[in-house]
Amino acid sequence: ILILFPTSFSILILFPAMVVVNSTPCSVTCGLGVKEERLCEVSPAGERQNCSLVRSRCLSHWICGLRHLSVPEGNPIRLTCLSPDAASLEGPNFGYTWRFAHGLITTNDLLFHPFHNPNPSLNFSPALESHSGTYRCDVQVLSSFQLVKRIYFGLRVIPRDLVDLDFQKSLTWEQQLAANGEEPPGNASGAAEQERWRNPWEKQWIYEAVLGVGSGVILGILFSLGFCCLGRMCRNRAAREMNRL
Incomplete structure (x- = not known):
């Protein structure tokens, strides 16, 4: 850094700079996630010193698509729009907007209606058949209204007297062998x-x-x-x- 003084001479002062020397991939493939970066002071001679690990937010593609969920009626379920790790890090605050398409599994935004819930997660305890449908969650930066994530949850709440969701009972013989680590004869x-x-x-x-x-x-x-x-x-x-x- 060159510092000029009002006199006829100048002094060149060099300060070590903090540089990211290594970084992990983002924890998510879409939306807002977390990554770890290794920061080091790099001297003018290229020497690294005073290194530290820092966790920071990372942004991938903001559209996360449709996630299918099924739950027996009467069981609790939670829809999480943003992971607690990403939400708890220092940085801008976020706002959450939920919308709901009742009884439909869709990504057509024209079919959604406002659903009041300012939180990053949505809890149903217990889940009822009337809760079936698609929930859309948008995550925005409050200061700039930048959209950083959009995800759809296709929720099916199945009555207990209609179907038995026992996983093992629903498998074929070949699938049961594969689930147990055995190779089907065919x-x-x-x-x-x-x-x-x-x-x-x-x-x-x-x-x-x-x-x-x-x-x-x-x-x-x-x-x-x-x-x-x-x-x-x-x-x-x-x-x-x-x-x-």
């Missing part, structure tokens, strides 16, 4: 497993092939015998006709 990679499931089909194919060949041989023999008998009868008849003459 996708087994071991040669022995593949051979065990392939043998019945091979045996059936061999049996059908042998049956077809055997049937063909028998039919061929029968046709040959028939032609031989027919030829012999024709020759005998011709001999009798010649004797009569």
Whole structure:
């Protein structure tokens, strides 16, 4: 930094600068998240000193799309628009605007109506069937009204007497094997497993092939015998006709 004095000479004073030497990726792929940065003082000679870790906010794409949620009626559920970590860091304050499309799973903004809730999260305890629909949350910087996040929550509240949401019961046999870390037989990679499931089909194919060949041989023999008998009868008849003459 060059500092000029009113006299005829000048003095060059160099101060170490704080520089970000390393940074983690943003904690989210959309909206407002958190990242850690390593700050160091860098001297004019390029030496690093007095390093420290600092957590700061980071902004990715502001549109987060639609998130599908299902919950049995009577259970509590919370819709969180902004993570507590991002909201608690120093920086500008945020405002939250919620809107609701009752009974619909949609991202068409024309179908939403205002839903009064100034908080970053929305709690239903218990969740009722009338709560089903899509909730849209906008996060804005209060000082500039900059939109930093928009997310949609498609909520389905399912009556308990209508469907059983037991995860294990809803899985097929192959899905249960995969959930337990086992390989379904149809996708087994071991040669022995593949051979065990392939043998019945091979045996059936061999049996059908042998049956077809055997049937063909028998039919061929029968046709040959028939032609031989027919030829012999024709020759005998011709001999009798010649004797009569």
